[in-house]
Amino acid sequence: MSEQRILVTYLTQAQNLNKKAEAIAVGMTVGSWTDLPAAKKEALKPYLGEAVGAEVLETLENGDQRGLITVSYPIRNFTPDIPSLLTGIFGKLSMDGKIKLMNISLPDSMLGAFPGPKFGIDGLRGRLDAQNRPLLMSIFKSCLGLPFDDLKTQFRAQALGGVDLVKDDEIFFADDRAPFLDRIKAFKQIAIETEAETGKPVLYAANLTGPVHELNEKAKQAVEAGADCLLFNVLAFGFDALHRLAADPDVQVPIMAHPALAGAYYPSPDYGIATPLLLGTLMRIAGADLVLFPSPYGNVALDKKEALQLAQHLTDPLEGVRRSFPVPSAGIHPGLVPQLFADFGLDQIVNAGGGIHGHPGGATAGAKAFVAAIEAVTAGRTLDEAAAQSSELAIALEKWGGGR
Amino acid sequence: MSEQRILVTYLTQAQNLNKKAEAIAVGMTVGSWTDLPAAKKEALKPYLGEAVGAEVLETLENGDQRGLITVSYPIRNFTPDIPSLLTGIFGKLSMDGKIKLMNISLPDSMLGAFPGPKFGIDGLRGRLDAQNRPLLMSIFKSCLGLPFDDLKTQFRAQALGGVDLVKDDEIFFADDRAPFLDRIKAFKQIAIETEAETGKPVLYAANLTGPVHELNEKAKQAVEAGADCLLFNVLAFGFDALHRLAADPDVQVPIMAHPALAGAYYPSPDYGIATPLLLGTLMRIAGADLVLFPSPYGNVALDKKEALQLAQHLTDPLEGVRRSFPVPSAGIHPGLVPQLFADFGLDQIVNAGGGIHGHPGGATAGAKAFVAAIEAVTAGRTLDEAAAQSSELAIALEKWGGGR
Known part of the structure; x- marks a missing residue:
């Protein structure tokens, strides 16, 4: 399955980085999850983002964690172009407090859809x-x-x-x-x-x-x-x-x-x-x-x-x-x-x-x-x-x- | 003349904001000025940016000034589109330390070249x-x-x-x-x-x-x-x-x-x-x-x-x-x-x-x-x-x- 997902790393801060990763995984894909009926969950699961991990770099004075979180997104959520990619992984999220987009890892199947350098x-x-x-x-x-x-x-x-x-x-x-x-x-x-x-x-x-x-x-x-x-x-x-x-x-x-x-x-x-x-x-x-x-x-x-x-x-x-x-x-x-x-x-x-x-x-x-x-x-x-x-x-x- | 120039305001910091404004006015237009021969100055003057003013908002601990500077650019330097505008007033400048693009005022002649909302x-x-x-x-x-x-x-x-x-x-x-x-x-x-x-x-x-x-x-x-x-x-x-x-x-x-x-x-x-x-x-x-x-x-x-x-x-x-x-x-x-x-x-x-x-x-x-x-x-x-x-x-x- 992992080759069909995009891995995205963010630098951010929150009371709990793992929870923030989970919130992003849902909020940037299907919108809501826990309150969905089981049939709806079944249908939307293939589109759901997933929290992959969190690495705390420091604890801030107010007790918040600052660090890197990784979220994976199904490639089916995107068309193979950068506007879709950036909007889907960082569009509204960019306006959601302190968060910086750090890295993206694309599966080979999606890489192949980008042109790359001609020479x-x-x-x-x-x-x-x-x-x-x-x-x-x-x-x-x-x-x-x-x-x-x-x-x-x-x-x-x-x-x-x-x-x-x-x-x-x-x-x-x-x-x-x-x-x-x-x-x-x-x-x-x-x-x-x-x-x-x-x-x-x-x-x-x-x-x-x-x-x-x-x-x-x-x-x-x-x-x-x-x-x-x-x-x-x-x-x-x-x-x-x-x-x-x-x-x-x-x-x-x-x-x-x-x-x-x-x-x-x-x-x-x-x-x-x-x-x-x-x-x-x-x-x-x-x-x-x-x-x-x-x-x-x-x-x-x-x-x-x-x-x-x-x-x-x-x-x-x-x-x-x-x-x-x-x-x-x-x-x-x-x-x-x-x-x-x-x-x-x-x-x-x-x-x-x-x-x-x-x-x-x-x-x-x-x-x-x-x-x-x-x-x-x-x-x-x-x-x-x-x-x-x-x-x-x-x-x-x-x-x-x-x-x- | 002023209706033929674009006014641009930046928030930045420098030892001397007026000098910084002057450096930007030259650096973002003709590249160099003081060392040019007189004939070259004559020829390039219509393309030269001008420092319009500086407003110090605070003095930083290291003695630097932080504040707003305004630079004017001749509209002849641009084609009437946002890539030209942003590249010409903030392109390489955006990478030149702490500087934020705050405001732009376009002369009517340039405004008229943009579509604006159709409805x-x-x-x-x-x-x-x-x-x-x-x-x-x-x-x-x-x-x-x-x-x-x-x-x-x-x-x-x-x-x-x-x-x-x-x-x-x-x-x-x-x-x-x-x-x-x-x-x-x-x-x-x-x-x-x-x-x-x-x-x-x-x-x-x-x-x-x-x-x-x-x-x-x-x-x-x-x-x-x-x-x-x-x-x-x-x-x-x-x-x-x-x-x-x-x-x-x-x-x-x-x-x-x-x-x-x-x-x-x-x-x-x-x-x-x-x-x-x-x-x-x-x-x-x-x-x-x-x-x-x-x-x-x-x-x-x-x-x-x-x-x-x-x-x-x-x-x-x-x-x-x-x-x-x-x-x-x-x-x-x-x-x-x-x-x-x-x-x-x-x-x-x-x-x-x-x-x-x-x-x-x-x-x-x-x-x-x-x-x-x-x-x-x-x-x-x-x-x-x-x-x-x-x-x-x-x-x-x-x-x-x-x-x-």
Whole structure:
């Protein structure tokens, strides 16, 4: 039976966590139970949630228990999509006092109904012919209001430095000066030119925006225009929009999930949805090939344990679901690459904005510094050793620190 | 100029709130400012955010200021949709420490680009021919797993009691036993029968579910099948899905927004999106004709000030945008009607589940008790006076209290 049920873990508090789990199991499914006549119980039993367990983490001053509870739900209660899932396990419950949605475990039969990434880590590596190393991505310094020519110049400079991907700013919706399909075509042409020069392909991730019910059509147009990758504000548009893009056989392009608005859900200890679930499991099953999330470095950062757990949720084996690339972002400079490598390993994308554009030698030099740092750590060499061969890296380490 | 900018208020903390406002104004728009060459400044100035003000509410132990800051954004930075709006004013900022999105004020030119409610309070009153009183809505006791006949019986019982609307459970996605279009047709037929008996029309709100890019098509089918109203889990599907339904001229039916998942955003004092904005302004401009939200009564309830503010955001004059019906929900019984009336006035929907089905005389009696209570308060009579004429109300007051 257990493979036909969804296991859901919540962090909450109550006088008695076991009783709270039981109340949720009934309240989120059949509504009432103990007062039902026996025939009704018989009929509704297949739809009833079940309290699986409770783990008390602490006893609060008022005597309440605070801890984790697990409830199982029959998959028959849901349609295989994230709106149904989230509404059914957390919809009204989210408004019921201190409760945070921590984790979900889906049975294989339900996992199979989600698209998952169309390309995933292996597919993206194949497209770039880049095995056995972290990939490198850079971000436009800014997009809003820039003349098209400035964006082209920026794109070329980043590409010449040897990055694997360049992505739009996520706030780039009003793009009249450099329209979506025109950007895709123009940057594709530049990518062909820079590849001829450097020998390295570069993919451009264009920000997919527009009316939610027309996104699939727009994505198809992007593919026809030669799009390499689509950036997508998943939380602003809803997980189901990602799901429908990933499930569409005509949208043959990797999708990069941006975490914009995620901070409205995850940081509170008492409310919301935990980061590894929100940006890990849900992004992956809905079909994100790459997932950006705040790095655990820098001033305001994701808790390191959560960031690592998130990356695991993206890359751990999951029946029939491809792995998504973790992209820890913000505060990344070349001196951090050994730390990134130690924390997130080979299968990650090193993603830099200021760490590339802020290089004293410009964006091309900034990208080259990262390429040298990534080559070094992948080969087991120190950054100082690599900096002896790369003046760009030496200058970056001088500016941002982090050598040895 | 000011009518071309969006005003956004945040609750946050920093060493210096004014400086934080300035950093946000730059960081969320052109990215950098002070180090730009003069020509670049000239070109980007029209896209630059501006710090409008800061109000210190308290000084924290570490010396930091906690308070409200206001930033203005040029409307040219956005496309007129909620994904662009939320990503542009709160996307990456939401992940930048303690910050909560409190309020948004849109210039008329941008308001005009949002659909707003297609019917609103006046349109819905017209459909029901119900002026000058709060409306009454009831909820199925539960939907999941029930045989179709049981749902029909429940619908009839509620309708016979004189409710204005009956709504599906919001968790009703897996509806094979009583499919969406079949329910709409069946309940329409029952509504015709009960209206012949009671003289009162009743509208059925069917839960609109399915792939997000196919919702408009499904809604049109619902309208063709005779749908009166659609229930919609706006936050699970994304605000833009509501926007596109409301903007679709072929979807001629009021939309009822359910607040499922809202608790993932609003309850933290430090993070997320404030209730009056999330369930008030955003729901209204995106096109919700009715908006459910947790009532300020009962055990776990919305803060009363926030609930009242939310209702104001739904009903205050807003250039060219119809008013949405506030539907304070949960914990409602007939004895609460005077309180509801005092708090939310005429233009509200009294919404009850347990307060109708839990009536000792059954759902029809439960609905009649509410009808009597609403008639009484609207006419300025006490519930005790009304209970002398209504045995159903007398019994309800006996059970739940709240007379006089």
